[in-house]
Amino acid sequence: MANVQKTSRNGQAPLTKDMILSAAVGIVDEQGLQALTIRKVADALGVYPTAITWHIGSKDQLVADASGLIFETLQLPGDKAHDWRDWLRLTAASFRESMHKHPNFAVVIGNQLHTSLPALPFVERVLRILNDNGLQGAGLLKAYNAYVGCLIGWVSLELSSSGATPPDAEGQLGVLNNLDQRLYTALSRNLPVVANKAFMVRWDSGTSNPMDDSFEFMLDSVLAGIADSIKQLAPQG
Template identity: 35%
Template sequence: MSVVPGVARKAPPRRAPEGAGLSRDKIVAASMKLIDEQGLEAFSLRAVAKALGVYPTALYWHVPSRNELVVEIITDVLAEMMPPRELAWEPWLRELLQRYRSIIRRHPNVAPLIGVQLVSNASVDLTLLETTLEKLHEAGFEGERLVAAYNAVFGTLVGFVTQEFAMVLTDDVDSWTARMGDLVARIDPQTHPMLAAHKELMLNRSFILRWQNGAAAPLDAGFEFYCELLVAGLKGLAAAGGDGSTRQMLT
């Protein structure tokens, strides 16, 4: 083909690079949507890439691995977890527990990521840990007792909520529900009198005897009791003093 003198040829249009416009925030948002709507079983880098309309390799510029993406997801989920630092230790602790549960209630499928995978530790805000120690020191704990109280707080924080929002069945739900109903119906008041007397209160509203998690059947009263138990226990142990051993703290 001849070229007209003095007329420049137009360069062919350039294709946008794979993943153009992609960002860390878009990847995390797509991941959260996938986990919220389809559960953890559906979560993978390949699935996230498909949801974003790109190849999985495009994600690696922003999140180099699935573990890194998990850290980013949890960082976003827990971004507003810490209560105001000016609160005294008791209301601060209650607020911390309530905030965490409220967050997981909005994203129940994230609970197992936090509760059972150590990789989630990399997402924690160090200021939250520092403030927790400050509040427990304010309560009266020092040294090894301070560390023991700190572990008790985070064990409480994650433990109840992880179990409350445990993963639910996504298939054969009717059969599972019927099986649990049959289990409760077979409670014999002669051999299990306390269970028989309280089964109507406990059915699908207590650990073990349920077929839905906290997203559909929240355990509000149990969680409130759990929070008060922790606060009262810390208060009593702080007043009791001791050198840090478990035996001395409890006697």
């Protein structure tokens, strides 16, 4: 039975897990995460759905494995080629760029709790960079979580979307313009600055309205905090 599932493609090359994941990513990129099903991937590859489940298992596993490709294709800089700050900055930019190419996976990347094997090289390298620069134990854990949490959480939030029906921009702006200025003094005063540019008061996703300056500010703040931790551990001369 296993051999049948692996080779039954009407004379075409044997079905592989990589082919399945590539097809799944294509479906999510074009139609959204809600469109991804075992049957749709099977139809795209010209096989029976059982062939997909033989290689992958459940739909949840299909989603998890497909999202893992983002880390698998992530280009990480060389450990020795850059200062640790530059390494973390370049890695953050590379991750954000990859996510912008596959924005429909943002909700998955930001909510995964299980260990993803394709993500482990990323985990290893970030830990190594921090470790090699003096952080260990609780300090290492806090710095790692601050960097990875802010990076993945921030990009996931930037690329969040309202789904298939885009929000009515005029209506969204109308809600903000009609706020009681006595209750929302800061929001009303700064509305031209934050409208459609700040989290929770925007209606365009980062795919069409990227938040570049805010991302750089977030990254600067996190790296400054890590630098302070490293400085505190340095020998006092």
